Amino acid sequence: MLRIPSHLEKTKEVTVTKEELISFETEVKARYENGTISAPVHLSKNNEDKLIEIFQYVHKDDWVFSSWRNHYHALLHGISQETLMNLIVRGKSMNVYSKEPKFYSSSIVGGIIPLALGTAKVQKMNGSKNKTWCFIGDMTFETGIFYESYKYAKNFDLPLQFVVEDNNMSTNTPTDKVWGGKRDVPGNVIYYKYDREYPHHGTGNWVLF
Amino acid sequence: MKYKDEIIRSMEWLGEKEDTIFLGQSVKYSGNAIYNTLKTLPEEKRIELPVFEEIQMGMSTGMALDGLVPICCFPRFDFILRCMDSLVNHLDKMQHMTEGTFKPKVIMRTSIGSKKPLDGGIQHTQDYTDPIMRMLHEVNVVSLNEPEEIFPAFEEAYKTDCSTLLIEWGDYYNEK
Numbered sequence: 457m458l459r460i461p462s463h464l465e466k467t468k469e470v471t472v473t474k475e476e477l478i479s480f481e482t483e484v485k486a487r488y489e490n491g492t493i494s495a496p497v498h499l500s501k502n503n504e505d506k507l508i509e510i511f512q513y514v515h516k517d518d519w520v521f522s523s524w525r526n527h528y529h530a531l532l533h534g535i536s537q538e539t540l541m542n543l544i545v546r547g548k549s550m551n552v553y554s555k556e557p558k559f560y561s562s563s564i565v566g567g568i569i570p571l572a573l574g575t576a577k578v579q580k581m582n583g584s585k586n587k588t589w590c591f592i593g594d595m596t597f598e599t600g601i602f603y604e605s606y607k608y609a610k611n612f613d614l615p616l617q618f619v620v621e622d623n624n625m626s627t628n629t630p631t632d633k634v635w636g637g638k639r640d641v642p643g644n645v646i647y648y649k650y651d652r653e654y655p656h657h658g659t660g661n662w663v664l665f
Numbered sequence: 666m667k668y669k670d671e672i673i674r675s676m677e678w679l680g681e682k683e684d685t686i687f688l689g690q691s692v693k694y695s696g697n698a699i700y701n702t703l704k705t706l707p708e709e710k711r712i713e714l715p716v717f718e719e720i721q722m723g724m725s726t727g728m729a730l731d732g733l734v735p736i737c738c739f740p741r742f743d744f745i746l747r748c749m750d751s752l753v754n755h756l757d758k759m760q761h762m763t764e765g766t767f768k769p770k771v772i773m774r775t776s777i778g779s780k781k782p783l784d785g786g787i788q789h790t791q792d793y794t795d796p797i798m799r800m801l802h803e804v805n806v807v808s809l810n811e812p813e814e815i816f817p818a819f820e821e822a823y824k825t826d827c828s829t830l831l832i833e834w835g836d837y838y839n840e841k
Contacts, residue, residue: 519731548762551762551763553762553763553766553767554766555766555767560730560763560767562754562755562762564750564754564755566750567723567750567751567754567755569720569723570719570720570721570722570723570724570726570727570751571723571724571726571727571730571755572727573720573723573724573727574723574724574725574726574727574728574729574730574731575727575728575730575731576727577724577727577728578727578728578731578732578733579731601719601720604715604717604720605720608715608717608720
């Protein structure tokens with residue numbers, strides 16, 4: 457299921473296809489397994505349809521913040537396959553970045569949320585029509601830093617749109633078991649569930665460098 | 666000029682810049698020494714924040730990514746320990762992680778808590794200058810020991826293309 461709040465409006469048609477996304481990650485997998493990427497990779501799979509739907513709401517001039525599993529977000533926000541693959545091969549999979557389009561990712565749980573709050577604050581101060589999008593996992597959603605940032609953004613009506621991607625796993629820890637349950641996701645947050653296909657990092661196959 | 670007057674002069678100089686914004690606790694409401702160094706600035710240049718140091722630090726970094734120069738105020742050095750992920754893992758690693766593409770400029774102010782006439786106690790008077798200098802690689806760390814060092818230090822912090830942590834001494838507000 458995918459839940460998109462009714463206040464959001466589509467800004468474009470996404471031209472990147474599901475097949476292109478899967479093909480890109482398959483190529484990353486191959487390059488990782490043949491030893492040409494000597495840094496961790498966090499591969500996406502099974503959430504293509506949902507992300508393609510979500511990115512119809514993301515304007516090309518919006519900020520997008522993501523985590524260590526960011527390849528799909530980067531491609532869908534307009535970073536070219538060539539640029540992204542170049543970053544990944546140079547060991548930058550966990551911190552993909554771009555000035556145009558505006559994209560930043562971090563491999564520390566929750567670390568991007570205050571950054572996103574800051575860009576959203578400036579957008580509001582400047583009267584900009586653009587938004588800041590912040591993609592987080594279900595464990596990050598449960599952290600205190602999310603709740604404080606969410607509360608501040610909501611109370612000051614900042615253009616910060618959170619997206620919770622729920623695979624119920626943080627690395628290899630099941631979120632619901634360790635928290636003894638999960639909280640309800642607020643209605644103004646985009647939310648979807650999916651089952652991950654790849655492990656937390658790597659491809660599931662032993663790689664010799 | 667005296668130590669505190671030099672701080673005020675520096676803040677007023679920074680406050681004249683179009684791209685600066687002052688944020689933190691007691692920047693708009695009185696309650697500690699930092700307020701007394703900012704109270705002459707226009708209200709619209711100051712954003713009072715909740716007590717959420719981790720978010721304050723990261724939020725300042727995000728604001729710098731979008732072109733502002735935040736002057737991020739932490740009333741005491743002890744409180745900076747509450748924002749180490751945003752400071753060490755994010756602000757201080759961003760130039761390296763983005764290969765120089767993003768160079769957020771945040772000017773951080775803090776103070777080693779005063780011991781005279783009142784001793785703030787062990788949780789409010791610590792000097793973490795040495796360990797934090799060893800931890801930070803992209804953020805400049807400057808200790809403000811003498812009045813004449815203050816204005817040039819803030820001037821340099823504004824003109825340089827990286828972030829700076831400036832450490833004041835609470836006791837010097839009265840002594841120097």
